[in-house]
Amino acid sequence: MFNLDFRKILSKIAYYYIAFTKATLRVRDIDLVGRFDEQSVFALWHGEQILPLCLNSGKSIVAMCSMSKDGEIQAGVLKDFGYIAVRGSTSHRAQRALIETLRYAKKGHFIAFTVDGPKGPVHKVKSGLLLVSQRIGIRLIPISAISKNSLTFNKSWDKFKVPLPFSKTVAVYGSPIKIDIDDNLEEKALIVEKELNKLSDFANKYYWSKNIDEYLLHHPQPKILIKNKNNIKICINKINELKQKYPSTKFTLVTKEKDLNGIDLQQNIEIIDKITYSLKKQQYDVCYGLNFLDSFFINSNFNLSF
Numbered sequence: 001m002f003n004l005d006f007r008k009i010l011s012k013i014a015y016y017y018i019a020f021t022k023a024t025l026r027v028r029d030i031d032l033v034g035r036f037d038e039q040s041v042f043a044l045w046h047g048e049q050i051l052p053l054c055l056n057s058g059k060s061i062v063a064m065c066s067m068s069k070d071g072e073i074q075a076g077v078l079k080d081f082g083y084i085a086v087r088g089s090t091s092h093r094a095q096r097a098l099i100e101t102l103r104y105a106k107k108g109h110f111i112a113f114t115v116d117g118p119k120g121p122v123h124k125v126k127s128g129l130l131l132v133s134q135r136i137g138i139r140l141i142p143i144s145a146i147s148k149n150s151l152t153f154n155k156s157w158d159k160f161k162v163p164l165p166f167s168k169t170v171a172v173y174g175s176p177i178k179i180d181i182d183d184n185l186e187e188k189a190l191i192v193e194k195e196l197n198k199l200s201d202f203a204n205k206y207y208w209s210k211n212i213d214e215y216l217l218h219h220p221q222p223k224i225l226i227k228n229k230n231n232i233k234i235c236i237n238k239i240n241e242l243k244q245k246y247p248s249t250k251f252t253l254v255t256k257e258k259d260l261n262g263i264d265l266q267q268n269i270e271i272i273d274k275i276t277y278s279l280k281k282q283q284y285d286v287c288y289g290l291n292f293l294d295s296f297f298i299n300s301n302f303n304l305s306f
Contacts, residue, residue, distance in 0.1 A: 003069075007069060007072050007073050007076075008076060010073050011072075011073045011074075011075075011076030011077055011080075012076070012080075014073060014076075014077050015076070015077045015080040015081070018050060018054050018077065018081075019054070019080075019081075020165065021054075021163050021164070021165045021167075022054045022055065022057075024165040024166045024167075025147065025163065025165075025166070025167055025168075025169045026166075026167070026168050026169060027055065027169045027170075027171060028168075028169070028170045028171070028283075029171050029173070030170065030171070030172045030173065030219075030220065030221075031173040032173060032174060032175050032220060032221050033141070033173070033175060033176055035056075035141055035143075035173045036059065036110070038138075038139070039105075039108055039109075039110060039136075039138045039139075040110055040111075040138060040139050040140065040141045040176070041105075041110075041111045041112075041113065041132055041133040041138060041139070041140045041141070042056075042061070042110065042111065042112040042113070042140075042141055042143050043113055043115045043125075043129075043140055043141065043142050043143065043192055043196060044112065044113070044114055044115070044142070044143045044144065044145075044196070045114065045115070045116055045122075045123055045144070045158070045196060045200060046114040046116050046117040046118070046120070046122070046158040046160075047122070047156070047158030047159050047160045047161055048144060048145065048146065048161060048200065049114050050161065050162060050163060051145035051146065051147065051161075051163055051169065051171065052112070052143045052144075052145045052171065053078065053081065053083070053112065054081060055145060055171055056112075057081035057082050057083070058081070058082040059082065059110060060082060060083070060084060060109060060110075061083050061084070061109065061110045061111065061112050062083070062084045062086060062101055062104040062105070062109045062110070062111050062112070063078050063083050063084070063085060063086070063111075063112040063113075064085075064086045064087075064088055064097055064101060064113060064114075064117075065078065065085050065086070065087055065088075066087070066088070066117065066118035067087055067088065067093055068118070071087065071118065075087060083112075084104060084109065086100050086101050086104070088100075094128075098128070098131065098132070101132055102131075102132055102135060102136065105132050105135075105136045105138065106136060111132050113129045113132075115129050115130075115189075115192065115196070116158075117158075119157065120157050120158065122157060122158055122159070123193065123196070123197060123200075124193065125189040125190070125192050125193040125196070126189070127185040127186050127188070127189040128185070130179055130185050130188055130189060130192065131185070133177075133179045134179040134180070134181060134183065134185065134188075135181075137181070139176035139177065139178055140176065140177045140178075140179060140192065141173055141174060141175075141176050141177075142173075142174040142177070142192060142195045142196045142199055143171070143172070143173055143174070143199070144171075144172050144174075144196065144199035144200040144202070144203040144204075145169065145170065145171035145172070145203060146161070146169065146170060146200075146203040146204050146207075147161075147163035147164065147167035147168070147169040148167050148168045148169070148208060149163070149164040149166075149167040149168075150162060150163050150164060150167070151164060170203050170207045171203075172199045172202060172203050172207075172220060174195050174196075174198075174199050174220055175195075175220070177191060177192060177195065198218075198220070199220065201218065202218045202219060202220065205218075206218035206219070207219075212286065215285070216245075216246045216249065216285065216286065217246065219248070219285065220248065221248050221249070221250060222246060222248070222249050222250070222285040222286070223249070223250045223251075223252065223283070223284045223285050224242060224246070224249050224250070224251050224252070224284065224285065224286050224287075224288060225252050225254065225284040225286070225287045225288070226238060226239055226251060226252065226253045226254065226288050226289070227254050227287065227288070227289035227290070228253060228254060228255035228256075228259060228290065229289060229290040230290060231290060232255060232259045232260065232263055233263070234290065235253060235255070235290065236253075236263070236271070236272075238288060239251050239253070239271050239272060240271055242288075243271050250273045250274075251271065251272050251273050251274070252272075252273065252274040252275075252276060252284070253272050253274070253275050253276070254276055254277075254278075255275065255277065256277060257277055260275075
């Protein structure tokens with residue numbers, strides 16, 4: 001009884017700490033598809049689970065927790081954040097927990113899995129956890145979220161990270177992965193693993209880089225703003241050049257409508273994702289612009305808001 005009460009107290013302490021920290025974080029969302037636009041299974045690494053779970057609270061998402069004492073504390077925290085906690089792990093009550101999760105998925109709930117849990121090996125996806133996405137026919141979205149200032153438990157198998165209050169934070173939601181009914185789950189597990197590692201590397205390291213090439217090459221889908229001052233053809237040539245260097249980039253061209261006269265938009269529309277005639281408040285990663293000598297300057301103060 002004492003141990004049970006003590007775990008409940010720890011669960012409440014953890015919840016209030018995370019809730020306070022969440023309220024103080026400065027978060028940048030990089031969401032490639034709109035994670036709540038349709039039903040999804042969210043896949044994340046063990047050790048990084050605090051931020052993705054607390055940043056997406058209040059949505060009645062179903063999350064699996066182990067049957068261990070730590071899992072009991074985690075289940076209490078999840079319930080306080082509005083999650084539905086299903087208890088089970090690969091070593092205990094696994095099949096029943098999976099069936100229970102499938103039932104929730106059939107009712108339309110979103111699902112969240114730490115796909116290398118509960119005991120590792122670290123960053124190795126357990127293919128069995130992909131069954132929900134495969135059986136119900138819903139997309140799987142890889143997630144990574146990291147605070148610049150975190151406390152890392154290096155002696156734990158998953159290098160568990162606890163965000164510190166008032167930290168700059170990035171949350172990256174990757175492109176959806178579809179798992180068809182006849183797909184090989186072992187092969188799909190490797191694809192999910194590769195995508196999660198890319199997002200985790202970006203969130204942990206490259207998002208904070210001061211090297212513009214390093215940042216853009218590892219960003220899953222950067223947004224670049226091209227500001228046309230006086231030479232639209234030079235701008236289009238610059239976009240062509242950058243598209244070759246950063247193929248996953250989305251480009252927005254800011255120009256005046258009259259400057260597009262004589263420009264074959266049909267030919268250039270594939271390289272320009274958006275043309276706008278006024279700057280509304282939007283978020284970009286890098287701003288390129290022409291100076292009065294028709295030479296490009298770069299504003300590499302990342303995450304620009306206009």
